[in-house]
């Protein structure tokens with residue numbers, strides 16, 4: 001046995017639509033990307049504090065045939081451009097809501113994949129999102145959860161999140177000052 005323990009990282013798992021960027025129904029055009037106010041500055045601070053920034057996003061618009069993976073990638077590139085490259089990784093589930101899926105939130109598959117591929121300690125990490133499915137996925141993965149009131153957040157206040165924040169800026173502030181952070 002190797003006695004040197006692998007250093008694991010903390011992550012902020014971010015839902016994309018309604019959490020990181022303004023909710024647009026099935027956003028698939030770079031020109032529709034509008035960051036939630038304060039997101040860039042807060043994420044920069046989180047990154048400097050040692051967090052990995054990972055997007056976990058359901059994109060059933062792909063499964064439904066509304067748009068393709070290429071358009072999804074163009075939107076991701078625009079987000080990275082506006083954030084100055086702060087996103088470390090993106091996990092996307094194109095699955096349809098009515099098909100069984102281990103990846104589409106509320107299932108925790110994307111978070112578990114990220115943890116194994118990036119060496120993330122889930123119990124020291126946060127899932128931030130605007131829907132109950134984000135909170136359920138975060139809980140199932142063993143993360144702390146923060147519901148934001150942007151996007152569909154106001155309709156999901158009973159989601160049972162550990163914390164509720166006005167927006168991503170406040171959510172990140174909570175995570176950075178949290179007693180649960182240990183990496």
Ligand SMILES: [Mg+2]
Nearest residue numbers: 015017018130
């Ligand atoms: Mg959302």
